[in-house]
Amino acid sequence: MRKRLAWLALFACASLVSAALAQPSKKAATSKEEAKPDAAKAAAKAEPDKADKPVAGGEAASGTSGSDDLGPAPPKNVAEQKPEQKPSPLTPKPEEFPSGVAKPPPFEYDKLLGDIAALRSRVAALTTTLFASKLRVVVETKGDDARLASFNITLDDGVVFAAPDHFSADDERIVYEHAVAPGHHVVGIEIERYDARNKEYRTWQSSRFSVVIPESKLVDTHLTIVDKSDMASDFPGGQDGEYDLRVKLRARVVE
Numbered sequence: 001m002r003k004r005l006a007w008l009a010l011f012a013c014a015s016l017v018s019a020a021l022a023q024p025s026k027k028a029a030t031s032k033e034e035a036k037p038d039a040a041k042a043a044a045k046a047e048p049d050k051a052d053k054p055v056a057g058g059e060a061a062s063g064t065s066g067s068d069d070l071g072p073a074p075p076k077n078v079a080e081q082k083p084e085q086k087p088s089p090l091t092p093k094p095e096e097f098p099s100g101v102a103k104p105p106p107f108e109y110d111k112l113l114g115d116i117a118a119l120r121s122r123v124a125a126l127t128t129t130l131f132a133s134k135l136r137v138v139v140e141t142k143g144d145d146a147r148l149a150s151f152n153i154t155l156d157d158g159v160v161f162a163a164p165d166h167f168s169a170d171d172e173r174i175v176y177e178h179a180v181a182p183g184h185h186v187v188g189i190e191i192e193r194y195d196a197r198n199k200e201y202r203t204w205q206s207s208r209f210s211v212v213i214p215e216s217k218l219v220d221t222h223l224t225i226v227d228k229s230d231m232a233s234d235f236p237g238g239q240d241g242e243y244d245l246r247v248k249l250r251a252r253v254v255e
Helices: 002-052 107-129 229-239
Strands: 136-144 146-155 160-162 173-179 185-195 199-213 217-228 245-253
Touching: 107 185, 136 146, 146 245, 160 173, 160 245, 185 217, 185 229, 185 245, 199 217, 199 229, 199 245
Parallel strands: 136 217
Antiparallel strands: 136 173, 146 160, 146 185, 185 199, 217 245
16 A cells, blocks of 8 residues: 555656646747747838838839839830931931932933924924015124123014123124014013123113014014113212113014
């Protein structure tokens, strides 16, 4: 009986010892579990601080998506491209530049010019055959210091004579003689003159004359152009000068 009580006492002591040894482990586990929420809270507090901290080098302002106000950032290759490396859209391409060698006119162009010349000759011959009436225009210019810059003779508003450079008609010159239809015609002159003493003093003159051509007759028209202006010589010094321009036409039936 005593032995049994002794074993029971030993068993009870062992139970108490084991219970005492197991008690600290539970507290340690409890402390670990309580430490986990504290660590989560610390991490949560650290995140706002990290988000508020500005990114070095302006990375936050120039991210891949760009800011909401400025729109998306340009591609890297376009941003780094130099202006002089990008040609202007107005710059011609190399193949658009002229080769520098003038191309000969096509064969049809020469043929067309030949046809026009032949047609004019035929019209002139036909006019001569149909109309026996003729008109002759004689020009005479007078004026020691007057020079002709341009001089044209017109018939019915068409130019029939254009004076070449350095044209002079101090003596009588026939500038036009051709068959025309009988009846009324308009002979005109268009002149630009300048003074040999001072080219800044110029005159322009246009005149028209009505002429009647009888049937089967030759009418001789004599145009006399007189310039006695003294503006270039008198006005620069005395501040007084005049233009004196005259155009006369005389028509007579020759035959």
